[in-house]
Amino acid sequence: MSSLTTIPWDTLARYRLIEILALWEGRVAAGQIGEAFGIGRQQAQKVLRAYRQLAPHNLSYDRQRHGYLPSAAFVPLFTQGRVDEYLRLLNIHDTLDSPFAGLSMGAANTESLPMPSRAITPAVVRELVRASREKRRLEVNYASFSSPAGDGRIIVPHTLVFAAGRWHVRAFCEKNREYRDFVLSRFRGVPEDVGPMLGRHDAENDERWQTRVAVRLIPDRRLPQAERELLAMDYGMPDGELELHCRGPLARYALRELGVNPNHAEANPRAQQIEIANRDSLASWILWS
Known part of the structure; x- marks a missing residue:
């Protein structure tokens, strides 16, 4: 078996997609691989065969479902087996960002804070x-x-x-x-x-889900003008206001991501930083019970 470190990144991307679909959807087929990477069916079948040579115990072919299913002994070889990998794929649909982790880009030192993965089976x-x-x-x-x-x-x-x-x-x-x-x-x-x-x-019949709302955010009005202008630059508010558009049920989550508690304001305006300009009109969407 060749070293995994010598596999080209585009091939790794295909292997990673195979693992993600098999593990989290319960089936992977040549048609999915071909569609994702713009290759023919025969080429996609070759990719699946090559993957099975590297991980011979991970997949088994199911004639009724016309695809490969994960075996009971499935162990990810090219992915981490985390649900985040699959759910991220749902968001970006037509591309995988993970293959680029293998590129040597000569970038400056960077560091990101890893977040705990939820226990999702x-x-x-x-x-x-x-x-x-x-x-x-x-x-x-x-x-x-x-x-x-x-x-x-x-x-x-x-x-x-x-x-x-x-x-x-x-x-x-x-x-x-x-x-x-x-x-x-x-x-x-x-x-x-x-x-x-x-x-x-x-x-389609989830009326609240189908309703779009605008969340208007401004720097905390308790702050001095100079500090409000600084925050406007931080949050990309060219006119002193940021307007976010989202589905109604997601508005409260958007505020949580920004550290804004719609139920009460921080006593210290520097801790609060930004506030909701149209809080009253959004009350039914954003207030937690």
Whole structure:
């Protein structure tokens, strides 16, 4: 076996995609590889064969599903096996940023702060992804502050969302009869398919999800003019105001990312830095109960 360090980065990108799709979607096929990298089916099949030579125990071919499935002994060779890799791929759709980590770019020293990875299992993600694509109902056991040990319910998932440092699934909850956000790391066990969606509970009929809102941010008005101007430069406010547009249910998460608590202001304006200019009109979207 050749050293993994000698594999060209574009080939590594293909191997990484194979692992990500197999592990988190439960299936990878030549057509997916060909579409992602603009290569023919025969070339994509060669890529899969080459990968299997390097990791012979990771994949097995399933004739009924016309693709390769992850084996029980699957061990990632080119990825870290973290859900972030798959969910990041969903966001960028047509490109993988991870292959560029292998490029020698001669950049200046940089450092980033690694964040802890949430405990999210592949089996949970596979079921959520499949159900959202096929509009299926899932029976789940979900833990929350009100039910730390878990509580059974049926959901109809429609969108995976990364916000405020963690992954959620937006879904219709049959127990509460409304659309809610469910944190992926709080599912207990593997969701069970209980049939097709009943009624119209997909993303198109999630009225709050389909509503776009504008969040207007300004430097804290308690600060001196010079400090407000400094913050306006920091946050890219050419006219002293920054307007963010997002789906209504994501507005509170956007504020959390910016360190703004919509429920109360910091006593120290330098700690607060920025505030919501249109807080009253956004109250139903941003206030936490």
